Amino acid sequence: MLGLAVPAHADKIQDLASVGGVRSNQLIGYGLVVGLDGSGDQTTQSPFTTQSLENMLQQFGVTVPASARPQLKNAAAVVITANLPPFAKPGQNIDVTVASISNAKSLRGGQLLMTPLRGADGNVYAIAQGSVVIGGASAQGKSGSSVQVNISDSGRIPNGASVERSVASSFSQDGNLMLNLNTPDFTTAARIAEAVNHAYGAGTAAAVDGGTVSVRSPQDPSQKVAWLGAIQNLDVTPGSPPARVVINSRTGTVVIGSDVKVSAAAVAHGSIQVTISEQPQVSQPGPFSNGQTAIVQNSSVQISEGSGHMFKFDPGVSLDTIVRAVNQVGAAPSDLISILQALKQAGALHAELVVI
Numbered sequence: 625m626l627g628l629a630v631p632a633h634a635d636k637i638q639d640l641a642s643v644g645g646v647r648s649n650q651l652i653g654y655g656l657v658v659g660l661d662g663s664g665d666q667t668t669q670s671p672f673t674t675q676s677l678e679n680m681l682q683q684f685g686v687t688v689p690a691s692a693r694p695q696l697k698n699a700a701a702v703v704i705t706a707n708l709p710p711f712a713k714p715g716q717n718i719d720v721t722v723a724s725i726s727n728a729k730s731l732r733g734g735q736l737l738m739t740p741l742r743g744a745d746g747n748v749y750a751i752a753q754g755s756v757v758i759g760g761a762s763a764q765g766k767s768g769s770s771v772q773v774n775i776s777d778s779g780r781i782p783n784g785a786s787v788e789r790s791v792a793s794s795f796s797q798d799g800n801l802m803l804n805l806n807t808p809d810f811t812t813a814a815r816i817a818e819a820v821n822h823a824y825g826a827g828t829a830a831a832v833d834g835g836t837v838s839v840r841s842p843q844d845p846s847q848k849v850a851w852l853g854a855i856q857n858l859d860v861t862p863g864s865p866p867a868r869v870v871i872n873s874r875t876g877t878v879v880i881g882s883d884v885k886v887s888a889a890a891v892a893h894g895s896i897q898v899t900i901s902e903q904p905q906v907s908q909p910g911p912f913s914n915g916q917t918a919i920v921q922n923s924s925v926q927i928s929e930g931s932g933h934m935f936k937f938d939p940g941v942s943l944d945t946i947v948r949a950v951n952q953v954g955a956a957p958s959d960l961i962s963i964l965q966a967l968k969q970a971g972a973l974h975a976e977l978v979v980i
Contacts, residue, residue: 637803637816638856641837644802645794646710651749651785653704655739656680657722657756663730664700670726673701680737700728704739704752706785713790717783720752730776732758741785752785801839801852808835811863819860867975871961878961884975 656676657664665673677699678688706720722736734756741750758779805812813831820829820839829839839855841848867883907918967973 634859634861636856637819637858637860640807640812640860640862641803641805641816643795643852644804644836648710649708649743649749649791651706651708651741651743653739653741653752655702655704655752656737657700657702657724657728657731657734658698658737659733659735660698660700660728660731661733662697663732664697664728665724665726666697670701673699673726676701700724700731700734701726702731702736704736704741704785706741706750706752708743708749708787708791710791710793711795712787714787716787718750718785718787720781720784721778722756722781723778728777730758731756731779732776736781736784743791747789749789749791750785750787752781754781754784756781795848799841801841801848802832803837803839805835805837807865808833809863809865810834812860813837815860815863819858820855823858824855868978869964869973869975870978870980871964872980878964881975884973 654676656673674696677696681688701724702722703725704720704722706718708718712718720741722731724731736753736756738751738753740748741752743749756779758776803816805816810831810833813834813836816837817829817831820837821827827840829837832838839852842851864883865881867885868881869884870879871877909916964973964977968977
């Protein structure tokens with residue numbers, strides 16, 4: 625009997641690893657958004673908005689009297705954040721995100737005034753300005769009823785910042801290139817080094833550890849770019865991911881890897897319902913007793929246990945068996961989380977349990 629080999633899945637090196645020293649940098653700035661339709665900051669609760677606007681007007685020669693306290697409902701104080709991509713040069717544009725830091729109801733229709741964006745070292749790397757694009761909507765009636773879709777007090781400005789300073793990169797420096805794996809794995813690192821050596825000769829690459837591969841590179845920067853581009857297009861079969869169960873306790877989402885196995889175990893699943901009812905009663909005093917009418921609370925507490933379910937796992941069952949067994953008993957995602965945690969505590973779950 626002949627067996628057919630199943631082709632392994634191969635990825636490009638550029639999808640498995642990034643180049644050491646080639647990274648983005650976070651930028652942040654503080655500014656003002658103006659032109660709002662009465663949905664800006666309430667000045668009495670955010671005096672720094674008025675102070676920021678007065679400081680800006682002083683730069684244009686406009687002096688606001690100390691006794692004046694303008695009610696600027698069409699302005700809002702915001703924080704601007706952006707990511708400066710690697711190799712960004714002065715004159716290029718990047719996207720920015722604008723978010724209110726006070727009590728503005730909406731930034732829809734607002735215009736961000738010129739704001740410097742600084743890096744962690746305090747230097748200015750970009751200047752942001754432009755119209756804020758909002759993805760949410762909100763409306764409120766005179767009676768107080770309101771409706772809101774998504775978030776309207778934060779938005780984006782596509783190409784809203786101009787790069788003013790580039791960040792020095794170690795890419796053009798002499799020495800070997802370091803490929804940092806996106807997911808550290810010894811098998812994947814060894815296979816990347818093997819693929820590079822097979823294509824360009826022994827000794828070209830070496831796996832430093834489970835997360836880094838050192839690649840010998842040319843000294844000429846122009847040759848280094850072409851060399852790295854060719855290496856990134858090599859196909860490599862990554863190692864098998866570890867058996868892992870990821871649980872999002874806030875949303876009840878459970879993700880189970882295909883390699884998750886369990887030992888022999890029996891699981892009992894049931895539900896307990898607690899019912900508390902309040903029935904207030906009126907206590908009326910007798911005639912001519914000079915008593916007062918009072919309300920007496922009458923509480924009733926009942927505890928009932930639903931029909932429990934029990935199912936058994938054989939040794940080495942797969943993901944498909946686990947999901948089928950849980951669906952048969954009608955367990956909710958929250959119940960599945962409890963079952964998986966109990967299996968982990970009992971030592972029957974052979975996988976890493978990650979709770980986020």
